[in-house]
Amino acid sequence: MSEKQEGITVKKSQDFSEWYTQVIIKSGFVDYTAVSGCLAFRPDGYFAWEATMRATDELFRKDGILNVYFPLFIPEKFLQKEQEHVKGFTPEVAWVTHTGESKLDERLAVRPTSETIMYDSYSKWIRSWRDLPMRLNQWNNVVRWEFKHPVPLLRSREFLWNEGHTAFATKKEADAEQDFVLGTYEAVLKDNLAIAGIVGRKTDSEKFAGADASYSIEHILPSGKTVQGPDFHSDGQRFAKAFGITFLDKEGKKDFVYQNTFAISTRELGVMVALHGDDKGLVIPPMVARIQVVIVPIYKEDTMKEVMAATKEIQKRLSKKFRVHVDDRDAYSPGWKFNEWEMRGVPVRIELGAREIKEKKVVAARRDTGEKAPLAIGELEDGIETLLDDIQTNLYNNAKKFLYDNIRPAKTYAELKKILDQHGGMVEAGWCGSAECENRVKDETGAKITNMPLDTQKKTKGAKCTYCGKEAKHIANFGRSY
RNA sequence: GGGGAUGUACGCUAACCUGGUAGACUACUAGCUUUGGGAGCUAGUCGUCCGAGUUCAAAUCUCGGCAUCCCCA
Numbered sequence: 292m293s294e295k296q297e298g299i300t301v302k303k304s305q306d307f308s309e310w311y312t313q314v315i316i317k318s319g320f321v322d323y324t325a326v327s328g329c330l331a332f333r334p335d336g337y338f339a340w341e342a343t344m345r346a347t348d349e350l351f352r353k354d355g356i357l358n359v360y361f362p363l364f365i366p367e368k369f370l371q372k373e374q375e376h377v378k379g380f381t382p383e384v385a386w387v388t389h390t391g392e393s394k395l396d397e398r399l400a401v402r403p404t405s406e407t408i409m410y411d412s413y414s415k416w417i418r419s420w421r422d423l424p425m426r427l428n429q430w431n432n433v434v435r436w437e438f439k440h441p442v443p444l445l446r447s448r449e450f451l452w453n454e455g456h457t458a459f460a461t462k463k464e465a466d467a468e469q470d471f472v473l474g475t476y477e478a479v480l481k482d483n484l485a486i487a488g489i490v491g492r493k494t495d496s497e498k499f500a501g502a503d504a505s506y507s508i509e510h511i512l513p514s515g516k517t518v519q520g521p522d523f524h525s526d527g528q529r530f531a532k533a534f535g536i537t538f539l540d541k542e543g544k545k546d547f548v549y550q551n552t553f554a555i556s557t558r559e560l561g562v563m564v565a566l567h568g569d570d571k572g573l574v575i576p577p578m579v580a581r582i583q584v585v586i587v588p589i590y591k592e593d594t595m596k597e598v599m600a601a602t603k604e605i606q607k608r609l610s611k612k613f614r615v616h617v618d619d620r621d622a623y624s625p626g627w628k629f630n631e632w633e634m635r636g637v638p639v640r641i642e643l644g645a646r647e648i649k650e651k652k653v654v655a656a657r658r659d660t661g662e663k664a665p666l667a668i669g670e671l672e673d674g675i676e677t678l679l680d681d682i683q684t685n686l687y688n689n690a691k692k693f694l695y696d697n698i699r700p701a702k703t704y705a706e707l708k709k710i711l712d713q714h715g716g717m718v719e720a721g722w723c724g725s726a727e728c729e730n731r732v733k734d735e736t737g738a739k740i741t742n743m744p745l746d747t748q749k750k751t752k753g754a755k756c757t758y759c760g761k762e763a764k765h766i767a768n769f770g771r772s773y
Numbered sequence: 774g775g776g777g778a779u780g781u782a783c784g785c786u787a788a789c790c791u792g793g794u795a796g797a798c799u800a801c802u803a804g805c806u807u808u809g810g811g812a813g814c815u816a817g818u819c820g821u822c823c824g825a826g827u828u829c830a831a832a833u834c835u836c837g838g839c840a841u842c843c844c845c846a
Binding site: 298300308309312317323327439440587589590591592595621622623624625626627628629630631642644646654733734737 | 774809812
């Protein structure tokens with residue numbers, strides 16, 4: 292606790308960008324470093340990522356996905372092997388060209404994603420149908436040096452993520468993985484970061500470089516902009532053909548594997564901050580909070596001994612079930628501490644003074660609503676547990692409500708434009724499926740198709756493309772994205 | 774991809790136009806005093822984004838770079 296900061300000086304509703312930057316930095320979640328676009332994750336921020344990572348990893352592991360690790364560097368010739376892939380990533384690759392004073396014969400890419408280096412190994416590891424499915428995953432960092440204007444977490448040049456890379460004998464088996472992965476990501480987001488998103492299919496022009504089809508979970512931020520969350524790609528046999536990943540099937544016939552890739556990244560932490568934070572600062576969902584409960588002892592000189600003894604006692608009890616911190620700094624007033632812990636987003640604060648000791652109750656303040664309520668010291672564990680559960684649920688419900696409140700249907704193109712300008716968010720509209728209409732809308736409004744939600748596709752009957760008026764093949768969500 | 778604005782201490786800001794001892798608040802350190810919603814006093818520490826140019830002299834003027842923010846595509 293070496294530094295203290297003033298509070299947040301702008302309102303979330305008035306200047307979202309400024310608010311976001313202030314909250315994320317002043318709360319001590321992450322910080323800028325000397326390298327533009329590359330962040331330092333501070334203990335609270337990294338804890339939230341670790342919690343998200345652990346939850347995801349656990350679900351992957353239970354389903355049979357195994358963790359591996361591949362090099363940070365990728366030989367240039369590997370990137371060249373799949374043409375769509377190289378086209379998509381080349382503009383943003385950072386290169387290693389020298390070691391010491393000598394120039395490398397072949398420069399090495401700092402991985403923007405690991406398909407190419409992993410699949411080179413897959414081609415050696417996979418020989419028979421007995422080797423399949425091969426479902427591997429790695430937790431690592433990647434670098435995409437494209438951005439003109441980085442935004443902490445939401446658009447960082449280096450970010451942390453998982454990259455799952457699986458290989459199957461048949462398309463059917465490969466496709467069957469999609470529901471599991473997207474369902475896992477949805478659950479992880481809900482149960483940990485308390486955020487929601489729209490699951491859908493990307494259009495051909497927005498799909499992953501090298502994939503046959505891409506699926507994503509899309510978020511809406513309070514600024515009205517959309518942001519892509521976790522994704523899943525059906526790669527078909529494209530990479531298998533480029534990297535020679537073949538196997539002999541039961542009949543002794545040689546075939547290429549069918550592959551999927553999928554990822555969730557530290558960008559989700561940015562979405563969490565953006566959605567839950569308020570004018571007082573950060574609000575961290577209990578599941579990912581490094582400190583879930585902060586105890587602020589309140590004493591005068593004559594009550595100090597008694598209050599500190601009670602504080603230690605309660606700390607000892609609560610630490611068995613929760614992540615607890617006691618703020619015993621003598622130099623600061625209780626009011627100062629309240630403000631600081633609120634800015635840092637700690638879910639529950641316990642106020643404990645002579646008055647509480649006498650009444651055998653503490654004051655518990657919840658960060659999400661700001662409500663203060665007495666809790667009986669005798670039943671403190673239950674009371675805190677209920678409170679933390681409530682906060683987690685409440686944050687998720689609010690995030691979900693915000694999401695759906697900001698998706699509005701449009702029947703006509705004029706309506707679509709009007710909604711984008713007035714509200715931002717997503718506009719649900721019919722689309723004929725042509726790249727031409729998609730691009731026209733993008734050029735004219737700046738909004739692209741975030742995805743085509745899986746659960747609205749049945750509404751296409753009778754719907755028209757909002758741009759050309761022809762019969763709609765899809766219901767698409769349009770939004771201006773980060 | 775195009776345009777605009779801004780860079781002074783951890784943060785916020787003054788001096789810049791009109792070149793001449795970088796100052797306030799906050800934070801930080803020490804001591805005293807205080808402690809139920811950002812407490813006070815005293816003393817101290819820390820700064821002109823980087824590089825080049827003009828000049829006796831540059832935070833200030835010029836050029837370049839870098840960074841941050843905003844708008845448009």
